[in-house]
Amino acid sequence: MQSSGSRLRRPSARTVLILYLSCSACTSWRPDTLTPQAVVQSHPLSLRVTYTDSSSVVIKSPQLQGDTIVGPDSKMTKVRVPLDSVLLTETRHGDAGKSLLAVLGVAAAAFAVAAVAFVISCNQTNCMNMHR
Numbered sequence: 001m002q003s004s005g006s007r008l009r010r011p012s013a014r015t016v017l018i019l020y021l022s023c024s025a026c027t028s029w030r031p032d033t034l035t036p037q038a039v040v041q042s043h044p045l046s047l048r049v050t051y052t053d054s055s056s057v058v059i060k061s062p063q064l065q066g067d068t069i070v071g072p073d074s075k076m077t078k079v080r081v082p083l084d085s086v087l088l089t090e091t092r093h094g095d096a097g098k099s100l101l102a103v104l105g106v107a108a109a110a111f112a113v114a115a116v117a118f119v120i121s122c123n124q125t126n127c128m129n130m131h132r
Helices: 013-025 036-041 097-126
Strands: 027-031 045-052 054-061 064-065 068-072 078-082 088-096
Touching: 036 045, 036 064, 036 088, 045 068, 054 078
Parallel strands: 054 068
Antiparallel strands: 027 088, 045 054, 045 088, 064 068, 068 078
16 A cells, blocks of 8 residues: 555646647757658658648658659648659758747746636635734
8 A cells, every 4th residue: 555645646638738838849850861761761650751842741650662752642642753743852950049949938827727716716715814
């Protein structure tokens, strides 16, 4: 039997969701300096391919099959992109600065909500009324 002091507290689903949304949104597409073949061989989770006609598609878990990049798009439709029609490839990269600002923003908002709740509660119960 574990004592209550030795148990680790599990984070609530709301806390996990807020942190996930705060941090997952702090990414951006960045152009790759490597060849499209080398980028695909580095196994990115997703790859944005810009065609020579300037249209683009995002491919999830791209793979190289001969001279073609293949994988599902956001609608899970299989996409085939010949390497000779690729103008640019981009991969997602995290941004530590944006992530830090998002976490601080969420913490500041939580503090503000708690402070407002405290003030409302005190106004209703006169907890800050000091008699001398």
